[in-house]
Amino acid sequence: MRDFQLQGRSAVFAENGLCATSHPLAAGAAIDILKRGGNAMDAALAGAVLLGICEPQMTGIGGDCFLLYTRPGSDDVLALNGSGRAPAAANAAHLRDQGLDIVPPGSPHAVTIPCAMDAFCHLAETEGKLGLDVILEPAIHYAEAGVPVAPRVAFDWANDAATLQGTARQDYLFDGQPPRVGQMFRSPGQAEVLRRVARHGRDAFYTGEVADDMLAALQQQGGVHQAEDFADAACSTETPVSGSYQGMELVEHPPNGQGATAILMLNILKHFDIAGMDPFGAQRVHIEAEAAKLAYDARNRFIADPDHMSHLQHMLAPETAAKLAALINPGRAMAAAAPLSEAVHKDTVYITVVDKDRMAVSLIYSIFRGFGTGIASEKFGILLQNRGSGFTLEAGHPNELGGNKRPMHTIIPGMLRQDGKVVMPFGVMGGAYQPNGHARFMSNLTDFDMDIQAAMNAPRAFSDKGVLKVERGYSDKVRQQLADLGHRVEIPPTAIGGSQAIRIRSDGVLEGASDPRKDGCALGY
Template sequence: MKILSLVLGCAVLASTISFAKSSDTIVDDVTGELVQLREDGRGDRVVGSPWATRSPILAVNGMAATSHPLATQVAIDILQDGGSAMDAAIAANAAIGLMEPTGNGIGGDLFAIVWDPKTQKLHGLNGSGRSAKGQSLAQLKAKIGDVSQIPNWGTAPVTVPGTVDAWFELHQKFGKLPMATNLSPAIRYANEGFPVTEVIAYYMDIYQKRYERLFKAGEIEEIENYQSTYLIDGKAPVHGQLFSNPDLAKTLEKIAKGGRDAFYKGDIAKTMDGYFKRIGGPLRYEDFAEHSSEWINPVSVNYRGYDVWELPPNGQGIAALQMLTVLENYDLKSMGHNSADYLHVMTEAKKLAFEDRARFYADPTYQNINLDYLLSEKYGKQRAQRIDMKKAANQLEHGDPKLIEGDTIYLTVADKDGMMVSLIQSNYRGMGTGLVADGLGFIFQNRGAQYSLTPGHPNVYAANKRPFHTIIPAFITKDNKPYMSFGLMGGAMQPQGHVQMVTNIVDFEMNVQQAGDAARFHHKGSTSPTWEGRMKDGGVLELESGVQANVVRALQKRGHKIHITSGPFGGYQAILKDLASGVYHGASEMRKDGQAQGY
């Protein structure tokens, strides 16, 4: 008798891609063959890898992939109404700010990479806000007391929200429809309500409990505005319950009518100013009025014939590029996907890149980095030599000092003209600070928790300075043509996740959906960009349960501390453009609530 591993006719993508197997077999009464059951509760696919959740979405005229189905539909509606990919991205982002407040909103920041078919080039926008002009490092330390890092909650980590200004900068350059049209779906849903999805309801419940506990402990100055905005009869909305936010609708209506100045110089700015004066926060009207986004040039490395693009600091995108310059020195495909060798070298490359991240990445106004050297083949080879394939590193140093010269949402949209938008937006840690200005309907971000308190460090807090940012959009081009707009949200997971998506697509030839469905790793414990807690014990390698047990044991023998969990692996969306046919292939994260859709 043959022994069949039960994939029930599914064609496995490649022999190097595997899944956990049961040791139990049964006899198939029809074929008479021994069948090995997978026993994971999953159904079986007719084609494709057995662990893939679904096929990629295919379309020609337009595509959108977001973490919320209603936001994806909003983007498609805008495209079908004659809007550009940018119009659709802004409309979807405004809707997600309402529908997924656990990850983003207009109280946060935004970064984007855009392929413009007219200029045939990529454009980058840094839409991050700055710290209060009127608060020095000494004043901040006096406020927070004798602690080693800035708290995540309350007024201490608040920075100016950059999202609204970024919308208008992007729209001015790439939009077709009026901004009022782009914001109208979010305004309608905010007034009429929408059903809360499963994952978002789960996190809204967590944050209610967290904020109320922090308020009692005195770590959040005011909680009534949050409660009146986000709770229903004193409780977080549950899965399937209708939720509305009429205060946010009014705020968006003012922005739709008065433009970005309504937010940064008008009634909204005055309300924010008055709120922070009342509760003792540092931001003032002048901080909002003087805010501006910055157009920047994306940077890239070539990885096995594909140009992978990220934005330069104050974000962490170049950590992904650093990892790729190290990994190009290894034959990942021959190692096998999620094999012990593959996971080991990926983890060690991450550790190396994150030591540089902790030492060198900061607001470029305050810290210049020699990116050409940092991302060079020579430096990548030099760092790769630090990797011992038989042993996990417990402690590493950052690279050559020549480098010094002086819970988030991701969405992507493509249109019939070839514009592709890679956009990421966040409040930083989950729902943000917990602070909601009077009657405005959104929570302020806590991005300022990422400043260092160490004098002399490039990322040390200073007045009117942009903090280190984790949120990073990404893009891949091939032969100077747009190939893939993608991102993978989730704090320090993002560079690690970007690299996993690139290697899944390039090295293991997965399709765009399989690349996101495959089991991931997340290493934590590297030195932080706040310079708090240097890595001395090698950290922890977190894995999903799809990794084989023999691989886990092999990694443990090399000295990796392993934790099997389901939490920190981020959320992925992508649109890949077939270079021959022009067909868009869309994918969305199965670990979230969203979907990809095209027409």
Template sequence: MKAKFMKSARTGIALLALSMFAGMTGGVSVADEENLRGDNRGTRIFGADWAGRSVVHAVNGMAATSHPLSSMVAIDVLKAGGNAVDAAIAANAAIGLMEPTGNGIGGDLFVIIWDPKTQKLYGLNGSGRSAKGQTLADLKARLDGADGIPSWGSLPITVPGTVDGWFEMHDKFGRQSMADNLAPAIKYAREGFPVTQVIAEYMEIYRARYEKQHAAGVIEEIDNYRATYLIDGKAPVEGQVFKNPDLANTLEKIAKGGRDAFYKGEIADTIDAYFKRIGGPLRKRDFAEHTSTWVEPVSVNYRGYDVWELPPNGQGIAALQMLNILEAYDLKSMGHNSADYLHVMTEAKKLAFEDRARFYADPDFVDIPVDGLLSKDYAAERRKLIDMQKAALEVDHGDPKLLQGDTIYMTVADKDGMMVSLIQSNYRGMGSGLVADGLGFIFQDRGAQFSLTEGHPNVYAPGKRPFHTIIPAFMTKDDVPLMSFGLMGGAMQPQGHVQMVVNIVDFGMNLQEAGDAARFHHIGSTEPTWRGRMQDGGRLELESGVRAEVVEELRRRGHTVKITTGPFGGYQAIWRNPVSGVLSGATEMRKDGAAIGY
């Protein structure tokens, strides 16, 4: 984990000396002026000059989330005697309140847990299913000829799996009571907290979007959203105290009554009545019959490191497919964010995402060839399709059976070695725009990811889990846990996971440098909804830190390139030193978060 960026450190020291000299003499030389960036950034003295902060180190516990108060909630739970699972549940409940633009108890949850007692990784699929009383024909009739499921209103809503996921985690690994785990979120919901910068901006974006979709008749009712999330009819601004007493009441009922209070009791009754009133398809039966699923994480070995993801219905194995393809290339010699590097990363993504569009779905409904998709032989065949001098405009999915043989991410670790990699989401930003009467949370719109094409593995069906974008990740070496990490943001996630692994393994960056380095994001691949195939090569989005000559060369090779501010996801990570046990944490400079240890 030692960074190899002494040149950046020397540059920082040189600029510091230059500024001191300028202060004494009143000016700088023409030669020195060439070293000045002129982009209004300060200069780090040590480490990579693009890193927003240093890595955080501690020995007793570490939490990295996209909200500082959520990270502090996790640390408080650890200090009070809870373990990493307790702390993760508490932090997730808090961040559902504090960052409603990305998650909440109306959404789903996926988690990977390292248990130090059994020395094993455990995976939990906490995603919900579609309404059992609505067939594909029923849905198509309601869509009235539309070629896809909308992202707003009642039609894309699936059963929220988060609450059940919490209790599954707690029943298997938790130490302190669920009432204690939920108490911090309940307190903040009732007493309020100041809204942070990024979240305030997104709350206004979604206010305008919901109003527009309601006016268009897509969102059936909007009064409950307004009453819950607006203050005097406006989205809260940065620094303004926001309260959600309805959510406090809902969490109190869950704390007292357990998961059944949400899925079988008074809360489920309220939800059932609400959907009947607005004409939504979900019913109490769908909630009462919901279950989470413990699954075996899957992995590939990348240059001696085992990188772990969860199997479908999530998209995690796309990251593993990309790593398999990339392993044959000397990325380090190409140079980070060089034209060769960005080209081969993008082409590998295109190949993996065509398989993602064709094969990833609910394994309860289709047989997914995971072993074939993750085999090294299959990667070698797919790799042959990459032309280093020309961007592919279209590619087809492979045939692995021939080779048988807006979201939050957070992570917590405790002093005993337990590590939790958790991701949770309402799907598109705040979700569907619908809030059941007096419950204080928005329902997810995950069902928008179903395909309407009959025969496709991801086609809509009653009681089925849709394709999912949210994926937690983990890395081990020689069966020893090293890193719990994730990077949220739709289709950015597999691409982001790969970039983090490569930044650390190939380029020797530390946890914070790996996350703060300029990223790429390719869009335009065929989607799991099976609407439209990629025929134009898609678009390669880059952050402004990529050099101009690299952009020019990528365009020469046929890439459509756009310099943009995103979306490039939100990254958090914890590294555990296998010898000393020291925990190192990093968080995302593009979000409001913090890594906190003690």
């Protein structure tokens, strides 16, 4: 039990249903949907779409999503890939010929076809109970009436405002400035798009006036997107991947997501006595940072569109982890692995819902960098993601930009099973940090027996492009010890990621937690 004289927050306990996410209005909307007879999928979709209005710098209908979920009474975890493909005419050689060595994140070349809306419509029809019109009601209402800008949202908005270009500056700035805390943000154009989708389904987004509006914004800047690219957008069902750590099974979304990286990292950490270390000491940070360098190097080499990669089983194999663990020197930091292949930013939202029938949904949804490309459609104000900057321009690489390919994605939903039973949907936001975050969260739970709220509150560190970012929650003594081990240590200007989780307890009660690094909360009934 936490010390109630110290700063912190308690987990939330409920019996009938629970939602945890990064904004209170979205959590409240999800619980309202459950009370109206919706299931966990209805609630998660309603909350997710609303998050695009509450946190427009993080996500929106111009983005992508991934889901893991269960059906009532089942412990089988299902995966849905709601990530979009590059337009058919995309060509890495064309960009290389322009002297580019990365896909420019603020250009139309970085825009893959947004697929979250197709995924949401598909899931509302196949897994939900209430229908799109009810699910989209909260987002339509708040897009029209407005949302007061929350503190963390205002902080991120100011940091990312320079990304906005053209008409996006009219839609997402206030007299040319980011909003103040409490200022009302409205998006009537998006409200109209959602009304059309509620009436006519996914085709209202991917064909006709809405699609034409997105196409015009892209083509005006030199994008090679065509109407057929939007019309053909489609989510897909996938088979999850999994690994075990300290008696717990970690279930991850398969590539093109980076979930296999978390499994590889935990497999490396198995070769060290993490539980025997100080949970907030330098030795644990050091070993974890070294494991991350190796796991992320494998990610950068191998993870891509599954139709173009062949080393997934190699990444998941125990012998691969054993060989990598042998490279770690407990007394000295290794040189940084190759730079991450995507432009690292930490702009994602996550929502998890469990209902009275114990259907569990783990949903992550993003436009990638803050405000995506910064390009918005003129009529409806739809911000377009820059997931295409997750491609590499290296010729012959499995993740090389190409027509109709999906890029390597940073967003990963998680699910934990124990003794074959699903016990926790969870997610850790934070761009490239997410696999490291999954491994750290799971280690906090199993190696140090933390409750889920304490496991989120705990300070974080992340080895990122040759810099070991160490949050202020660690002491100066720990930072000095890490520097003495050879790490280049910095305190990051922004908190590392965010997280949400719901534990399905053996006594039938639900326990929800929400990361204090965000504005959100867990709510139940």
